[in-house]
Amino acid sequence: MATINENYLKLKAGYLFPEISRRVAAYSKKNSSARMISLGIGDVTQPLAPAVVEAMRRAVEELSDVRTFRGYGPEQGYGFLREAIAGNDYASRGIEIGADEVFVSDGAKCDTANIQEIFSADNVLAVADPVYPVYIDTNVMAGRTGPAAADGRYVGVVYMSCTEENGFLPRPPAKRVDLVYLCSPNNPTGAAAGRDDLRRWVDYARQNKAVILFDAAYEAFITQPEIPHSIYEIEGSRDVAIEFRSFSKTAGFTGVRCGFCVVPRNLKAYTGDGAPVELNGLWSRRHTTKFNGASYISQAAAAAVYSPEGKRQTTGIIAKYMANAAFMRRSLEELGYTTHGGVNAPYIWMKTPAGQTSWGFFDRLLQKAQVITTPGCGFGPAGEGYIRLTAFGAAEDVKEAMERFAGI
Numbered sequence: 373m374a375t376i377n378e379n380y381l382k383l384k385a386g387y388l389f390p391e392i393s394r395r396v397a398a399y400s401k402k403n404s405s406a407r408m409i410s411l412g413i414g415d416v417t418q419p420l421a422p423a424v425v426e427a428m429r430r431a432v433e434e435l436s437d438v439r440t441f442r443g444y445g446p447e448q449g450y451g452f453l454r455e456a457i458a459g460n461d462y463a464s465r466g467i468e469i470g471a472d473e474v475f476v477s478d479g480a481k482c483d484t485a486n487i488q489e490i491f492s493a494d495n496v497l498a499v500a501d502p503v504y505p506v507y508i509d510t511n512v513m514a515g516r517t518g519p520a521a522a523d524g525r526y527v528g529v530v531y532m533s534c535t536e537e538n539g540f541l542p543r544p545p546a547k548r549v550d551l552v553y554l555c556s557p558n559n560p561t562g563a564a565a566g567r568d569d570l571r572r573w574v575d576y577a578r579q580n581k582a583v584i585l586f587d588a589a590y591e592a593f594i595t596q597p598e599i600p601h602s603i604y605e606i607e608g609s610r611d612v613a614i615e616f617r618s619f620s621k622t623a624g625f626t627g628v629r630c631g632f633c634v635v636p637r638n639l640k641a642y643t644g645d646g647a648p649v650e651l652n653g654l655w656s657r658r659h660t661t662k663f664n665g666a667s668y669i670s671q672a673a674a675a676a677v678y679s680p681e682g683k684r685q686t687t688g689i690i691a692k693y694m695a696n697a698a699f700m701r702r703s704l705e706e707l708g709y710t711t712h713g714g715v716n717a718p719y720i721w722m723k724t725p726a727g728q729t730s731w732g733f734f735d736r737l738l739q740k741a742q743v744i745t746t747p748g749c750g751f752g753p754a755g756e757g758y759i760r761l762t763a764f765g766a767a768e769d770v771k772e773a774m775e776r777f778a779g780i
């Protein structure tokens with residue numbers, strides 16, 4: 373008899389986006405002429421930069437010629453891309469990361485999901501609330517949590533509530549934990565951790581022999597010069613942190629697929645007997661055994677993001693999204709709403725008007741303005757009383773959506 377991994381039965385049904393679709397479909401059915409505008413999409417909308425498209429074309433040409441054809445590549449990624457990453461994302465900021473510490477993948481979702489495999493089942497984890505669900509669900513599947521409680525939080529996990537009072541930036545818990553997931557700039561709150569915030573976490577991790585899993589998928593959206601782009605800008609972090617990045621939001625690769633993570637050589641965790649083991653070797657073993665590399669075409673495209681034209685073009689696209697974010701923040705503040713984020717991230721975390729729940733305000737915007745948003749409570753109980761707006765829409769749509777907000 374084949375038996376199942378019963379941890380999967382602990383997972384709450386993916387409820388948020390199906391429920392949004394259900395409500396939008398129900399409204400559209402009754403109001404077929406209404407033109408919906410979505411400020412809910414967590415996906416880029418602008419096409420790939422021309423320099424990236426050109427690199428992909430060249431890669432396809434190479435693969436179509438017997439003299440330049442390539443089959444399986446190195447599982448950890450091609451040297452040309454690992455070196456471009458080490459040089460452009462790290463050395464340029466004075467951070468020493470070797471190409472052999474970079475692991476190229478098909479995206480940060482997989483990496484942030486898979487990394488927990490190299491840690492034992494009894495590690496205690498800390499996550500923010502609200503949170504990107506991948507961090508927690510993958511640990512539930514692996515049996516690192518108890519069942520879900522009535523509020524949706526899993527037993528045994530340390531949740532760090534992100535609220536207006538703490539600026540939506542989690543502080544190290546009083547309790548000792550082993551693994552900490554941090555996401556900065558943050559999805560969904562748009563908050564970005566400063567040097568002092570990260571310094572506190574690095575100190576905590578060093579004191580507790582904990583490992584920080586740092587998701588920097590939105591670092592390219594940072595506009596304030598004082599905000600760190602990498603956790604490795606903090607002294608001592610190489611011993612305690614793994615960093616995840618992605619070309620998905622940076623360069624519109626949500627369909628192309630390419631990302632990477634950095635596992636520094638000197639970063640260690642421990643056996644049950646307390647013997648230190650380097651995580652770079654463990655991750656390399658996992659990666660080479662279970663993954664056959666991102667496609668050559670994706671990696672060639674990713675390398676082009678670092679060319680002078682690639683940088684200029686992708687920065688230009690991000691600037692457009694961030695202009696949307698600035699316009700949204702300004703418009704909403706003028707209308708008397710309280711907003712957070714939208715400065716170093718393409719997400720605006722908007723407080724619902726007094727007395728309205730996330731779903732209540734979602735419904736009001738849907739019915740009165742035909743604008744689709746994402747209820748904050750869908751990311752965790754601390755998200756109740758907020759909605760998430762994204763800046764990934766077309767500028768004309770964003771403008772019209774703000775005019776409709778004025779009318780509700």
Ligand SMILES: *Cc1c(COP(=O)(O)O)cnc(C)c1O
Nearest residue numbers: 479480481504559589618620631
């Ligand atoms: C979009 C996103 C990613 C990127 O995922 P990919 O698999 O690289 O597309 C990672 N983390 C967060 C929090 C995200 O929102």
